[in-house]
Amino acid sequence: xxxxxxxxxxxxxxxxxxxxxxxxxxxxxxxxxxxxxxxxxxxxxxxxxxxxxxxxxxxxxxxxxxxxxxxxxxxxxxxxxxxxxxxxxxxxxxxxxxxxxxxxxxxxxxxxxxxxxxxxxxxxxxxxxxxxxxxxxxxxxxxxxxxxxxxxxxxxxxxxxxxxxxxxxxxxxxxxxxxxxxxxxxxxxxxxxxxxxxxxxxxxxxxxxxxxxxxxxxxxxxxxxxxxxxxxxxxxxxxxxxxxxxxxxxxxxxxxxxxxxxxxxxxxxxxxxxxxxxxxxxxxxxxxxxxxxxxxxxxxxxxxxxxxxxxxxxxxxxxxxxxxxxxxxxxxxxxxxxxxxxxxxxxxxxxxxxxxxxxxxxxxxxxxxxxxxxxxxxxxxxxxxxxxxxxxxxxxxxxxxxxxxxxxxxxxxxxxxxxxxxxxxxxxxxxxxxxxxxxxxxxxxxxxxxxxxxxxxxxxxxxxxxx
Amino acid sequence: xxxxxxxxxxxxxxxxxxxxxxxxxxxxxxxxxxxxxxxxxxxxxxxxxxxxxxxxxxxxxxxxxxxxxxxxxxxxxxxxxxxxxxxxxxxxxxxxxxxxxxxxxxxxxxxxxxxxxxxxxxxxxxxxxxxxxxxxxxxxxxxxxxxxxxxxxxxxxxxxxxxxxxxxxxxxxxxxxxxxxxxxxxxxxxxxxxxxxxxxxxxxxxxxxxxxxxxxxxxxxxxxxxxxxxxxxxxxxxxxxxxxxxxxxxxxxxxxxxxxxxxxxxxxxxxxxxxxxxxxxxxxxxxxxxxxxxxxxxxxxxxxxxxxxxxxxxxxxxxxxxxxxxxxxxxxxxxxxxxxxxxxxxxxxxxxxxxxxxxxxxxxxxxxxxxxxxxxxxxxxxxxxxxxxxxxxxxxxxxxxxxxxxxxxxxxxxxxxxxxxxxxxxxxxxxxxxxxx
Numbered sequence: 024x025x026x027x028x029x030x031x032x033x034x035x036x037x038x039x040x041x042x043x044x045x046x047x048x049x050x051x052x053x054x055x056x057x058x059x060x061x062x063x064x065x066x067x068x069x070x071x072x073x074x075x076x077x078x079x080x081x082x083x084x085x086x087x088x089x090x091x092x093x094x095x096x097x098x099x100x101x102x103x104x105x106x107x108x109x110x111x112x113x114x115x116x117x118x119x120x121x122x123x124x125x126x127x128x129x130x131x132x133x134x135x136x137x138x139x140x141x142x143x144x145x146x147x148x149x150x151x152x153x154x155x156x157x158x159x160x161x162x163x164x165x166x167x168x169x170x171x172x173x174x175x176x177x178x179x180x181x182x183x184x185x186x187x188x189x190x191x192x193x194x195x196x197x198x199x200x201x202x203x204x205x206x207x208x209x210x211x212x213x214x215x216x217x218x219x220x221x222x223x224x225x226x227x228x229x230x231x232x233x234x235x236x237x238x239x240x241x242x243x244x245x246x247x248x249x250x251x252x253x254x255x256x257x258x259x260x261x262x263x264x265x266x267x268x269x270x271x272x273x274x275x276x277x278x279x280x281x282x283x284x285x286x287x288x289x290x291x292x293x294x295x296x297x298x299x300x301x302x303x304x305x306x307x308x309x310x311x312x313x314x315x316x317x318x319x320x321x322x323x324x325x326x327x328x329x330x331x332x333x334x335x336x337x338x339x340x341x342x343x344x345x346x347x348x349x350x351x352x353x354x355x356x357x358x359x360x361x362x363x364x365x366x367x368x369x370x371x372x373x374x375x376x377x378x379x380x381x382x383x384x385x386x387x388x389x390x391x392x393x394x395x396x397x398x399x400x401x402x403x404x405x406x407x408x409x410x411x412x413x414x415x416x417x418x419x420x421x422x423x424x425x426x427x428x429x430x431x432x433x434x435x436x437x438x439x440x441x442x443x444x445x446x447x448x449x450x451x452x453x454x455x456x457x458x459x460x461x462x463x464x465x466x467x468x469x470x471x472x473x474x475x476x477x478x479x480x481x482x483x484x485x486x487x488x489x490x
Numbered sequence: 491x492x493x494x495x496x497x498x499x500x501x502x503x504x505x506x507x508x509x510x511x512x513x514x515x516x517x518x519x520x521x522x523x524x525x526x527x528x529x530x531x532x533x534x535x536x537x538x539x540x541x542x543x544x545x546x547x548x549x550x551x552x553x554x555x556x557x558x559x560x561x562x563x564x565x566x567x568x569x570x571x572x573x574x575x576x577x578x579x580x581x582x583x584x585x586x587x588x589x590x591x592x593x594x595x596x597x598x599x600x601x602x603x604x605x606x607x608x609x610x611x612x613x614x615x616x617x618x619x620x621x622x623x624x625x626x627x628x629x630x631x632x633x634x635x636x637x638x639x640x641x642x643x644x645x646x647x648x649x650x651x652x653x654x655x656x657x658x659x660x661x662x663x664x665x666x667x668x669x670x671x672x673x674x675x676x677x678x679x680x681x682x683x684x685x686x687x688x689x690x691x692x693x694x695x696x697x698x699x700x701x702x703x704x705x706x707x708x709x710x711x712x713x714x715x716x717x718x719x720x721x722x723x724x725x726x727x728x729x730x731x732x733x734x735x736x737x738x739x740x741x742x743x744x745x746x747x748x749x750x751x752x753x754x755x756x757x758x759x760x761x762x763x764x765x766x767x768x769x770x771x772x773x774x775x776x777x778x779x780x781x782x783x784x785x786x787x788x789x790x791x792x793x794x795x796x797x798x799x800x801x802x803x804x805x806x807x808x809x810x811x812x813x814x815x816x817x818x819x820x821x822x823x824x825x826x827x828x829x830x831x832x833x834x835x836x837x838x839x840x841x842x843x844x845x846x847x848x849x850x851x852x853x854x855x856x857x858x859x860x861x862x863x864x865x866x867x868x869x870x871x872x873x874x875x876x877x878x879x880x881x882x883x884x885x886x887x888x889x890x891x892x893x894x895x896x897x898x899x900x901x902x903x904x905x906x907x908x909x910x911x912x913x914x915x916x917x918x919x920x921x922x923x924x925x926x927x
Binding site for chain 2: 024026027028035036037039040043044045046047048050051053054055056057059060061062063064065067070071073074075076077078079080081082083084085086089091094096097098099100102104105106109110111112113114115116117118119120122123124125126127129130133136137140141152153154155156158159163166187188189191192193194195196197198201238239240241243244267269270271272275276290292293294295296297298299300314316317318319322324325326327328329330331332333334335336338341342344345346347348349350351352353354355357358360361362364365368369381405406409414415417420434435436437438441464466469470471472473474475476478479480483484485486487
């Protein structure tokens with residue numbers, strides 16, 4: 024595909040603005056830009072076709088199955104988009120007087136009420152823009168709490184080795200030393216390993232439950248009790264909330280604060296990487312530490328971005344929540360878990376399951392043995408799936424499973440899709456045994472073959488330059 | 491209603507196929523005592539029509555002002571129609587981070603193009619795929635500049651209060667110190683800056699134009715900062731860059747900014763876009779996603795997420811940032827905006843915004859009691875005194891005009907290319923009328 028710059032024609036443009044109806048003002052010479060930016064020069068039809076062409080080379084949830092584990096790629100309802108595009112929301116200035124933003128406040132308050140009930144929390148902020156941003160916000164709650172008590176010796180955050188990379192990176196950004204603890208063979212927290220590291224220097228524990236291998240840690244009450252006993256707080260990474268919403272609440276598991284990815288669990292679109300939105304909830308004793316905007320609310324609080332967060336994403340999530348309601352929320356969770364277990368059992372007998380037990384909303388395949396036998400890796404299988412129009416599962420995560428493929432079908436896939444997906448996996452399994460070479464070179468029908476990532480890193484070309 | 495396509499019969503069939511009686515069996519690992527044994531205390535689900543009515547009613551409880559003369563970090567520019575339609579394409583909308591390059595070339599190329607446009611606008615060598623917003627980008631830029639010896643972050647008091655507060659929060663996280671450089675006459679106090687640039691200072695952040703609309707002497711600041719061995723971070727309004735000297739030409743090591751003016755609605759504060767760019771020298775310290783060009787095994791041009799050795803999924807607790815996404819759809823919006831405007835269009839938006847703000851300023855300050863608080867050069871925002879502020883603003887609001895923002899010492903006004911002469915004349919007349927009473 025040609026780059027937009029390669030389609031640019033000098034002098035071409037879109038007619039968008041009227042002539043200026045007031046006197047021009049000259050910018051003093053010393054502030055003036057020397058040369059104009061070489062932005063593309065395009066007509067509207069050029070633009071329309073360029074972006075249509077790009078869009079045709081994107082796999083969205085609307086194109087087909089997208090079982091990207093831990094990302095909850097569920098269907099994004101269209102009504103949510105329509106509501107977020109209402110001029111009554113898009114045209115509101117964040118610093119407009121209070122009476123004129125009553126509707127926006129109602130959106131935030133209602134979303135807060137629903138999400139507090141779903142998580143068992145009492146306070147909530149929507150300021151963070153993404154999951155990692157929410158983790159940062161949540162762990163800062165823990166830090167402020169200890170500091171407010173003069174308890175400055177709590178310098179360590181405990182993170183299981185199965186955790187997403189953002190967990191340790193977040194703890195480090197919050198100035199904590201990260202203590203990694205090994206997982207038990209079943210992927211759950213090793214209670215002995217946990218006990219061994221708990222102490223007066225424990226600030227808290229970061230945990231997902233269901234965990235990153237898709238298993239509900241049945242010792243969860245014991246885990247949070249042990250951390251609290253040591254004087255630490257428990258942080259719930261809500262990446263996997265889709266499995267349990269309306270069924271069991273993080274607050275009832277003993278967690279003190281939580282982040283939720285509205286772009287996963289509450290069906291707002293991922294947008295090719297963002298914007299997401301993150302709600303961070305907490306128990307009442309932490310509410311005083313929640314972030315606020317210095318300009319919109321009041322100074323004296325922490326703040327992780329400007330204004331009230333990604334507001335239009337909250338509108339989408341609230342629309343979704345109001346649609347699902349009391350019975351729909353647990354129904355979504357239950358069917359997410361049903362779909363994962365159904366697909367897992369349909370695939371079983373081909374690729375190995377990393378953990379052969381009832382899973383939650385996702386499960387992990389372990390291709391180490393298969394690779395030993397055939398030479399075909401998890402990467403080869405993932406790339407081969409592309410030829411079938413299926414987005415590959417998450418690869419090589421969690422780190423505790425080698426040759427991992429992690430599948431999360433979500434509740435919005437039908438039985439037919441799951442049957443088809445299982446059939447494709449079976450084909451892959453057989454193809455790898457028959458013709459490993461073919462799979463090493465997959466995909467064969469995609470727009471490009473496997474890209475040379477080493478070249479990209481060694482000789483970085485990160486912008487277009489005129490030849 | 492939960493968007494589950496499988497019918498009740500199919501669900502039963504699937505349960506039977508995995509040897510389960512009912513849904514409770516799926517949750518057998520969940521200890522009974524914590525099982526939520528009551529329905530959630532939220533309303534019942536609704537049909538699409540009912541939800542549409544209920545949410546539209548919330549939107550209707552807001553007041554949307556047809557004329558907006560308020561900025562302060564959220565700017566009401568005209569959004570061309572094509573800029574609204576492209577990001578609504580369902581594939582762009584519903585895809586995730588382009589981990590699988592072979593089926594994401596469209597997203598990857600759009601980000602590569604965005605990176606190039608940001609480099610063009612800022613004059614910098616390398617842009618990342620975007621950050622959450624301008625405030626967060628500034629905070630991450632400050633973090634990027636810190637090394638073992640130099641840990642202190644200096645921030646101009648004339649920066650946006652939300653940005654200052656966000657930088658402070660990130661510094662609190664790592665236990666580092668942020669010091670605010672005072673201002674003088676609405677701009678960074680150069681003497682104070684010179685004194686505060688001690689050997690432990692990692693970087694200085696200045697906003698251009700600053701929160702009060704004033705143009706900072708960015709070159710001179712850059713020279714001071716570099717003479718002290720610190721890094722120079724500039725937060726620039728991207729529309730102003732259509733006509734203003736680039737951060738690169740002002741000597742910036744890192745350029746960041748709030749990308750909202752590039753086609754995003756003000757929308758009660760988000761989603762917006764943080765842009766972030768640097769020089770080749772600091773490329774490998776840049777946080778966030780970066781898309782790079784390469785070839786596939788047949789030698790075809792291809793794009794991939796690149797330079798990932800910087801990132802959290804590789805470095806875990808040794809990563810300098812935990813960011814693992816970007817605001818891709820907002821970056822796409824900004825790209826379509828910049829391409830639709832082109833070099834002339836973006837300069838025209840800047841020229842008109844500046845001309846209109848100056849027109850509004852002349853009209854307002856001709857009124858008795860309304861005076862400019864800061865008298866330096868300004869772009870499209872300025873501060874005036876305004877007697878009986880509440881009364882005046884309320885009269886404007888009744889006429890559908892959102893006036894300037896009350897801040898300490900005055901009112902911060904803004905005009906963009908959207909404000910017509912007629913609208914501004916009306917606003918000026920109302921202010922005059924109220925104050926004449």
